[in-house]
Amino acid sequence: MKTAHLDRLFTILMLVLGLYVTVTAYNYGLYRETVPGPGFFPAIAGVLMTVLSAAILFRDLSGRMRLSGEVALPVIGGVAGVTVAVVAFVYITPLIGMATAAALAMIAIGYLTEEPDRKKGLFLPKLAALSIAAVAFCHVLFGMIIRVPMITGPFGF
Numbered sequence: 001m002k003t004a005h006l007d008r009l010f011t012i013l014m015l016v017l018g019l020y021v022t023v024t025a026y027n028y029g030l031y032r033e034t035v036p037g038p039g040f041f042p043a044i045a046g047v048l049m050t051v052l053s054a055a056i057l058f059r060d061l062s063g064r065m066r067l068s069g070e071v072a073l074p075v076i077g078g079v080a081g082v083t084v085a086v087v088a089f090v091y092i093t094p095l096i097g098m099a100t101a102a103a104l105a106m107i108a109i110g111y112l113t114e115e116p117d118r119k120k121g122l123f124l125p126k127l128a129a130l131s132i133a134a135v136a137f138c139h140v141l142f143g144m145i146i147r148v149p150m151i152t153g154p155f156g157f
Contacts, residue, residue, distance in 0.1 A: 097153025
C-alpha cells in the first residue's frame with residue numbers, strides 16, 4: 001500500500017478523533033467554579049490533535065510535502081497485530097487482572113515488533129522475563145506503595 005494513502009487516511013482519522021475528543025471534553029465541563037473541570041485538559045488535547053491533523057492534511061493535499069514509497073505487507077500485519085494485542089488487553093483485563101493482562105500484552109507486542117532475524121535463541125524467555133519484571137515492579141509501586149486501585153483477577157493481581 002502506498003505510504004501517501006496511509007498517511008492521508010491516518011491523518012483524517014486523527015482529525016475526526018481530535019474533533020470527537022474536543023466535543024466530548026466540552027460536554028464534561030471545562031471549568032468547575034474557578035478551577036479546571038474534568039474536560040479542560042482533554043479539550044486542549046483534542047484541539048491540538050485537530051489543528052495539527054488539519055495542518056498535516058493541508059500539507060498533503062496541497063502537494064507541498066507528500067510522502068512516497070510503499071508500506072510492506074509484514075509491516076501492516078505487525079501494526080494489525082499490535083492493535084489486536086491492545087484491544088485484547090482492554091477486554092481481558094477484567095477477567096484475568098491488569099498485571100497478568102499487561103504482561104501478556106507486553107510479550108505479544110514485543111514479539112510482534114522485533115526484527116525477525118533477532119527472534120532466535122533466548123529472545124522469547126528474555127522478553128517474558130523482562131515483561132513480567134516490569135509489570136511486577138509497577139504492581140508493587142502503584143498497587144502496594146502508592147495504593148492506586150487496580151483491576152485484580154482471580155490470582156489477586
